[in-house]
Amino acid sequence: MNKEFKPRITSFLCKWCSYTGADLAGTSRLQYSTSIIPLQVMCSSRVDPVFLLKAYLSGSDGVLLGGCHPGDCHYETGNYHTRRRFALVKEVFESLGLESERLKLSWISASEGPKFARVANEYTEEIRKLGENPTRKSIFL
Amino acid sequence: MKAKVGVYVCECGPNIAGKTDLDEIITYLSEFRGFGDVELVVRKYGFLCSNQGKEYLEKEIRDLGLTHLVVGACSPRDHDSTFKDVCGKTQLNPYLYKIINIREHCTWVIDDMDKATEKAKSYLRAGIARVLYQSELFESPIDVNPDVLVIGGGVAGMEAALALAGENRSVTIVEKNDTLGGRAGKLRGFSFQEFNKPEQVEKLIETILGNPCINVFLDSEVTSVIGFLGNFEIEHVSLESKVITELFCGSIITATGADLYETTEESGFKYSESDDVYNSMEITEMLSSGDEITLRSGKEPETIAIVHCVGREELGYCSGVCCTVMMKTANMIKARYPDIRITQFYRDICLPPSGGQELYAAARSSGVNFVKVQSTGLSGTTVKFKEKNGDEGEQFFDMVLLASALVPSKDTPALSELLGIPVDETGFFQEAHRMTNPSATTTDGVFIVGTSQGPRNISDSMLFARASAGQILTKLLVGEKLVPEVAVTEILEAYCTGCGNCLDVCVYGAIYPDEARGISIVNEAICRGCGNCYGSCPSGALRTKHFTNIQLFREVDEALR
Numbered sequence: 001m002n003k004e005f006k007p008r009i010t011s012f013l014c015k016w017c018s019y020t021g022a023d024l025a026g027t028s029r030l031q032y033s034t035s036i037i038p039l040q041v042m043c044s045s046r047v048d049p050v051f052l053l054k055a056y057l058s059g060s061d062g063v064l065l066g067g068c069h070p071g072d073c074h075y076e077t078g079n080y081h082t083r084r085r086f087a088l089v090k091e092v093f094e095s096l097g098l099e100s101e102r103l104k105l106s107w108i109s110a111s112e113g114p115k116f117a118r119v120a121n122e123y124t125e126e127i128r129k130l131g132e133n134p135t136r137k138s139i140f141l
Numbered sequence: 142m143k144a145k146v147g148v149y150v151c152e153c154g155p156n157i158a159g160k161t162d163l164d165e166i167i168t169y170l171s172e173f174r175g176f177g178d179v180e181l182v183v184r185k186y187g188f189l190c191s192n193q194g195k196e197y198l199e200k201e202i203r204d205l206g207l208t209h210l211v212v213g214a215c216s217p218r219d220h221d222s223t224f225k226d227v228c229g230k231t232q233l234n235p236y237l238y239k240i241i242n243i244r245e246h247c248t249w250v251i252d253d254m255d256k257a258t259e260k261a262k263s264y265l266r267a268g269i270a271r272v273l274y275q276s277e278l279f280e281s282p283i284d285v286n287p288d289v290l291v292i293g294g295g296v297a298g299m300e301a302a303l304a305l306a307g308e309n310r311s312v313t314i315v316e317k318n319d320t321l322g323g324r325a326g327k328l329r330g331f332s333f334q335e336f337n338k339p340e341q342v343e344k345l346i347e348t349i350l351g352n353p354c355i356n357v358f359l360d361s362e363v364t365s366v367i368g369f370l371g372n373f374e375i376e377h378v379s380l381e382s383k384v385i386t387e388l389f390c391g392s393i394i395t396a397t398g399a400d401l402y403e404t405t406e407e408s409g410f411k412y413s414e415s416d417d418v419y420n421s422m423e424i425t426e427m428l429s430s431g432d433e434i435t436l437r438s439g440k441e442p443e444t445i446a447i448v449h450c451v452g453r454e455e456l457g458y459c460s461g462v463c464c465t466v467m468m469k470t471a472n473m474i475k476a477r478y479p480d481i482r483i484t485q486f487y488r489d490i491c492l493p494p495s496g497g498q499e500l501y502a503a504a505r506s507s508g509v510n511f512v513k514v515q516s517t518g519l520s521g522t523t524v525k526f527k528e529k530n531g532d533e534g535e536q537f538f539d540m541v542l543l544a545s546a547l548v549p550s551k552d553t554p555a556l557s558e559l560l561g562i563p564v565d566e567t568g569f570f571q572e573a574h575r576m577t578n579p580s581a582t583t584t585d586g587v588f589i590v591g592t593s594q595g596p597r598n599i600s601d602s603m604l605f606a607r608a609s610a611g612q613i614l615t616k617l618l619v620g621e622k623l624v625p626e627v628a629v630t631e632i633l634e635a636y637c638t639g640c641g642n643c644l645d646v647c648v649y650g651a652i653y654p655d656e657a658r659g660i661s662i663v664n665e666a667i668c669r670g671c672g673n674c675y676g677s678c679p680s681g682a683l684r685t686k687h688f689t690n691i692q693l694f695r696e697v698d699e700a701l702r
């Protein structure tokens with residue numbers, strides 16, 4: 001495996017929980033993996049399957065989707081929809097022969113700064129083991 | 142017009158400047174050619190959120206004629222609105238600006254200066270790419286009606302009305318019954334808490350009726366509700382004259398109370414109208430009015446059974462007030478008829494911290510008999526029970542009193558439909574959030590208080606009533622306009638097939654079908670812009686303003702470049 005491999009993990013974080021959790025990791029000066037590329041969405045449910053695919057096809061080595069814990073979504077039931085849709089995309093990934101580990105869903109509340117940092121680090125390690133996104137190599141599909 | 146994007150990186154003292162090479166970032170971005178012929182102005186500044194910083198930014202936007210603005214600084218939670226307001230003072234539409242969180246998501250979490258610098262560059266690149274695809278949005282403030290409708294005139298509804306009228310709000314109470322007061326009104330001589338000295342409900346009713354800000358409609362029901370926070374149109378009908386009255390208000394408080402559980406034969410309670418079996422409401426009304434406690438035959442009872450937790454098993458929750466009611470009942474009966482022998486069949490005893498324990502101790506010491514059981518049933522006035530050790534037994538009493546659970550009032554389903562507010566698994570109205578927002582609902586402007594929301598005592602009912610009044614007083618200010626969310630979702634008519642998928646997904650009921658045109662339409666006044674509906678549309682007809690696909694795609698692409 002390429003020693004230089006620096007994973008890049010596109011992270012869609014809902015404004016009310018996960019994004020704020022990531023802010024808290026910052027305020028607490030927790031050092032975590034530089035692979036994370038945080039992007040804010042209003043609710044994890046805004047991240048429909050197309051987004052996940054897009055982030056993958058654009059060359060993300062991993063795609064992280066962060067939302068409020070089930071029952072805590074700022075928009076009541078949004079993350080229940082997220083959970084279902086996410087499971088579906090994973091299946092689609094698998095049936096296409098893609099590595100579904102490239103997608104990760106995590107519930108991180110606004111008060112879970114340390115959890116955010118931990119998920120970031122663990123997922124980076126996981127992706128490091130998987131190696132580079134195959135679409136980034138010249139021939140694919 | 143050629144785009145001219147201003148990129149301002151905040152130093153935030155040492156927080157950003159000390160952790161990244163800002164000059165390197167500025168040089169890199171100034172020379173970056175990835176955005177075609179877009180002109181980039183890249184600068185740094187000490188503290189952008191200071192007054193001087195804001196003035197500087199305002200002047201830059203004006204003098205340079207910027208068409209877009211990217212601010213590399215702290216979390217949007219800290220200063221997004223600060224810089225939005227700065228834009229608002231200039232020719233630049235605030236929705237053509239974006240804050241990039243360099244501090245919390247980069248310099249505070251990456252110690253290595255080179256790595257942090259690289260990271261900051263990619264965040265800023267992504268921000269520029271996104272902002273170029275943002276569109277102008279215009280906030281259109283709407284007039285709001287500060288008046289309030291209260292449905293139900295029990296203690297909860299009355300307390301909310303008084304709290305609002307105290308701040309000179311016009312309040313209308315629509316009460317189904319021919320009197321105000323609800324349950325507490327019927328129990329004036331009974332209640333177990335400090336509040337409930339009989340004259341207190343009386344006084345509350347008098348204050349309400351004498352308050353010029355409060356309009357009361359008795360014997361009336363609400364029949365139609367349309368509109369949204371700030372602008373509701375209501376119709377209510379007099380149950381007697383059938384006259385329909387129209388009413389306009391900005392928010393609604395639902396205070397329609399609870400009913401008592403009715404036993405069934407299947408659950409082991411077999412008795413008829415002629416048996417001396419009474420529920421807690423019936424006995425407390427007797428005690429409260431000072432009437433003699435007699436059997437239907439006219440004789441005085443010698444033995445009374447009190448059966449606890451009636452309905453608890455079937456319903457799956459504890460009503461929290463019944464045990465205390467029954468302690469007080471036993472004590473009142475004992476005080477007036479010391480010779481009556483009382484037995485309480487209980488499973489658990491649930492007593493509130495204030496006063497409950499004392500009532501229980503008093504019942505014990507006055508000789509009330511307590512029997513702990515696993516389950517109970519009735520056959521006429523014979524109590525059948527299963528003891529703790531599994532033994533079954535039965536015992537005849539002259540009179541049986543049932544501590545029946547509180548259940549959702551029978552109007553709850555209809556009101557839920559009318560007001561567009563959900564009920565929870567127990568069938569009571571459901572709050573927006575049990576911990577953080579316990580008296581609001583998923584429909585903005587509609588609140589729930591008192592026992593319509595679940596079993597509780599009088600003081601808790603009144604507490605929540607005041608809380609919802611407080612929310613209304615701070616949310617809907619007299620004379621002030623409301624700025625509805627503009628980053629909402631719209632449906633592109635050309636793509637929509639009217640399949641209705643999105644209707645089911647939106648918890649706010651913001652989407653409605655336009656049958657004539659065979660499409661669905663978003664009511665922008667209700668939509669919160671969460672974007673959940675987006676993923677449900679098979680035809681790609683939905684577009685969430687300010688969070689469009691192209692905006693996010695460009696952001697992703699540039700971040701990954």
Ligand SMILES: Cc1cc2nc3c(=O)[nH]c(=O)nc-3n(C[C@H](O)[C@H](O)[C@H](O)COP(=O)(O)OP(=O)(O)OC[C@H]3O[C@@H](n4cnc5c(N)ncnc54)[C@H](O)[C@@H]3O)c2cc1C
Nearest residue numbers: 293295296297317323324332333397398591592597598599
């Ligand atoms: C037997 C018994 C004894 C109790 N004793 C005590 C006690 O001693 N101390 C204590 O703190 N708590 C006691 N409680 C609990 C107490 O009754 C409640 O906490 C309190 O009455 C709740 O007030 P509320 O305003 O929420 O509901 P309610 O008092 O039930 O008032 C609801 C009102 O809404 C009206 N309404 C219903 N549907 C509609 C509609 N569709 N349109 C218009 N109006 C409508 C009803 O007519 C009623 O006036 C007791 C409860 C019971 C059952």
Ligand code: SF4
Nearest residue numbers: 151153188190214215
């Ligand atoms: S705008 Fe934010 S980053 Fe800049 S000085 Fe103020 S707090 Fe610091």
Ligand code: SF4
Nearest residue numbers: 647668669671672674
């Ligand atoms: S964006 Fe959210 S609130 Fe708006 S219509 Fe869609 S699901 Fe409903």
Ligand code: SF4
Nearest residue numbers: 637638640641643678
């Ligand atoms: S899901 Fe899409 S196509 Fe179906 S009604 Fe809604 S907007 Fe129209």
Ligand code: FES
Nearest residue numbers: 014043067068073
């Ligand atoms: S707002 Fe966080 S998941 Fe919906």
